[in-house]
Each structure stands twice: as C-alpha cells, then as structure tokens.
Amino acid sequence: MNRILVIDDDTELCELLSDYLGGEGFLVETVNHGTEGATQALEQEYTLVVLDVMLPGMSGFDVLRRIRETSKVPVIMLTARGDDVDRIVGLELGADDYLPKPFNPRELIARIRAVQRRMDTSDSGTRKSDDGELRVGDIVLCPTNRSVKRDGTTVELTSVEFTLLTVLLKQAGNVISREELVEKALGRRLSAYDRSIDVHVSALRKKLGKEYAGEERIKTIRGIGYLYTRAEA
Structure with missing residues (x-):
C-alpha cells in the first residue's frame, strides 16, 4: 500500500492532503510536531514522507537529518515560495525533491508519482539487467x-x-x-x-x-x- 506520512503543523493543509491523496489511493497519516514526526517516520514503514521546513519542536531540517541517519525513505520538502536557501539546504541534507508553498495538490501528486516512477524504473531495470x-x-x-x-x-x-x-x-x-x-x-x-x-x-x-x-x-x-x-x- 502507498503509505505517506505528512509532517506539517498546518492542520487544515493536513486535512486537505489527507482527503486529496486519499482519493488518489494513498493511505495518509499526519503529524503536526517535528520531534513526533521524526520518531514516527523512523519507527514505521512509509512509501514517502512530505515534510514542512517550519515545525514546532524540531525544524524540518533537523527532522530530515534524523531520518537520513538510518533511513532512505523518499522525502519531499515543503518550503516557503521564493526561499532558495531552504530548498538548497533541504536537498543538501538528502531531500529527494521540494515543493514551494502555496501549492496545488495536483502538483504534489505529480511529484510523488515522479518519485515512484523513478523507484519503479530503477527496480525494474535491476531485475531485467x-x-x-x-x-x-x-x-x-x-x-x-x-x-x-x-x-x-x-x-x-x-x-x-x-x-x-x-x-x-x-x-x-x-x-x-x-x-x-x-x-x-x-x-x-x-x-x-x-x-x-x-x-x-x-x-x-x-x-x-x-x-x-x-x-x-x-x-x-x-x-x-x-x-x-x-x-x-
């Protein structure tokens, strides 16, 4: 099952993404706190993590650092529009992609599908090569x-x-x-x-x-x- 963890303190956005991604066949779980999000991302299995930069308790960058210590789960970071520094830092820390806020949920779906296609192509190529x-x-x-x-x-x-x-x-x-x-x-x-x-x-x-x-x-x-x-x- 396509299980996605959304770590964002915007509860309305979490509800929106839960409904929208759920309608696309994803099982969505949300966490509104950085420290709790990092723990849940590491203790459970997810297909992908959607991670906001600005979080209470622990910044999105620190959450990503903790995840990357032991996990290679794909991570898409949500950054402030126009903040190139946040995007670059996130990618340097190991994020797979980023999406500036505000965004159209369809764009997030497209990014998630892109990550999945990349992983599927890699796995398929490995089996057939x-x-x-x-x-x-x-x-x-x-x-x-x-x-x-x-x-x-x-x-x-x-x-x-x-x-x-x-x-x-x-x-x-x-x-x-x-x-x-x-x-x-x-x-x-x-x-x-x-x-x-x-x-x-x-x-x-x-x-x-x-x-x-x-x-x-x-x-x-x-x-x-x-x-x-x-x-x-």
Whole structure:
C-alpha cells in the first residue's frame, strides 16, 4: 500500500492532503510536531514522507537529518515560495525533491508519482539487467542491492543520488544535459530556475570525492550539463 506520512503543523493543509491523496489511493497519516514526526517516520514503514521546513519542536531540517541517519525513505520538502536557501539546504541534507508553498495538490501528486516512477524504473531495470555491476575508475555500483563503493569503502547515497549516479556512470565519458538528468533522476521535466539537479550533483561530488586520478570526477559542461570522467588510475 502507498503509505505517506505528512509532517506539517498546518492542520487544515493536513486535512486537505489527507482527503486529496486519499482519493488518489494513498493511505495518509499526519503529524503536526517535528520531534513526533521524526520518531514516527523512523519507527514505521512509509512509501514517502512530505515534510514542512517550519515545525514546532524540531525544524524540518533537523527532522530530515534524523531520518537520513538510518533511513532512505523518499522525502519531499515543503518550503516557503521564493526561499532558495531552504530548498538548497533541504536537498543538501538528502531531500529527494521540494515543493514551494502555496501549492496545488495536483502538483504534489505529480511529484510523488515522479518519485515512484523513478523507484519503479530503477527496480525494474535491476531485475531485467544482465549487466550487473557498473565499474568506472574507483567506483563500483551494484544495482542488485543498490550499493556504491569507492575503493572498497561503502558510500551512503540517497535514492535520488543513487539513480543520478547510475545515469552518469552508464554514460561515463559523454556529456549529459541537465534536462535529461532531471527526467531520468527526478522523474520530471526541468523547469525554469530549477537548480535541484545541480545540488544533487554537488552532493555526489562531496560524497565520492571531487577528483580521481588527477581529473575532475564530474565535470560541469557550461550551458549544457555534466560529464562523468572515464579517467583511469
């Protein structure tokens, strides 16, 4: 069952989302307090968490930090419209996507479906692929158990970071446009002023190391997109 946890202190919005998402086939549970939300997100199984930034008891950022300590459950953050700082911070802490308030519930449904398509495509591809592990330089990505190792050491990635790295490794040595990365890694179209894919790439650089064998690991191709280098030690 598609079980979603909404953590937001706006009770009217929680009721609206419960009704709307419920009508789309989701089982929705709501929590109006940050600390309680973090506890519930970790103690129970959810398909996805919708998390507001401004919460009593514990901020949405602190809730996300606690969740990411032990869980890879997809998280969509709700941020104040126009507050780019909140969006960037949320993505850097491991959020899969964000949605600025106020928003149309249909847009939230679209974001949730996009996350589900990305996960379903990844799982389906894993079952059908005969390629096995992806090895590029010092990185080994295993689709079967969704693990990534650098020089034999496990690197913890969020679900969207894992999908993004898979796309980059499969096309290592080739330039990939930001539009293609957004569609394949986030499951939606690139919109104007959307810098989320850039933040996810930045997070990958930090976790994998910015350089390998004297070359930049993930190169920015100005005005186009990114390229994962095929440099060999």
